[in-house]
Amino acid sequence: MRDLLDLDRYPLHQPGSAAWLALVDRCRADLDREGMFDLDGFVRPEAVERTIAEVKPVLDTLSFVHRRAHNVYFRKDVPELPADHPVLAKVETISHTVCADQIAGSVPVWIYEWPHFAVFLAACMQKETLFTMRDPLARVNVMGYREGEALNWHFDRSEFTTTILFQKPDQGGDFQYRSNLRSDTDPNYDGVVKVLRGEDPEVRTLSLKPGSLNVFKGKNTMHRVTPVKGEKERLIAVYSYYERPGVTFTKEEQMGFYGRAA
Secondary structure, eight states, rough: TTTTTTTTTTTTTTTTHHHHHHHHHHHHHHHHHHSHHHHHHHHTTTHHHHHHHHHHHHHHHOEEEEEEETTTTTTSSSSSSSTTGGGGGGEEEEEEEEEEEGTTTTHHHHHHHHHHHHHHHHTTTTOOOEEEETTTTEEEEOOOOOOOOOOEEOOOSSSOEEEEEEEOOOOEEEEEEEEEEEOOOOOOOHHHHHHHTTTTTTOOEEETTTTTTTEEEOSSEEEOOOOOEEOOOOEEEEOOOOSSSSOOOOHHHHHHHHSOOO
16 A cells, blocks of 8 residues: 555554554544544555546546535425525535446555555544445545536535545635534524525635545535636545445435446
8 A cells, every 4th residue: 555645654554553543643633623634645646646547537438427406405305494494595516426336446446445544534533443335336436526516515414524635626626614513403504594605704615635635524514615617627536434334325325326226
């Protein structure tokens, strides 16, 4: 993995060592303070270029174009709210998706399946164990965002999201977020509306660099990726880990996300 990851800066291959423990402590502190941590230069530049060479032809020819109108909850309705409540306003997300079975043996899949990666993530998230998905489509996705395309405002359904950016667009494609906008007991609908209207001064923007690992708690933090501008698309790998083994999507979920079933 030394050819792919900067293990000198980020010694994931030495769990329990002083350097590994210091890195885990740093990431935990960032998660507590910001709801995320970012490891700049996690993937070596040569491996970033290799990934683009491996994945871009697949994205150009075999990707699934996922276009959907949705509210921030990805739900048809919220029982306690009227259908015309501004918090349920529809936004549009467009992306191009490549699944793990289409890029077997690529750099993103090698990283995902490396056991030390899951061990490190579990320690940062203070989980006993994290398992890779059994689902041949969903376990690793590479998302492409082209001119005018974006991942719009939403909350995540999963507790945390793990991504690595492999290509930054010429303009746009920035990650924007509003930390701790809601809680498990307070949905803060007024706050959600303020973000949708661009009226919340606490929305922050993070411009990731290619090769950066980002782990993000998105369940109660509203976030989006701004529209891409220019000819160069935004390429990002999304990794799915769970606290139990053998997780797969249903056939219906696979059809909805990828336009096909395994």
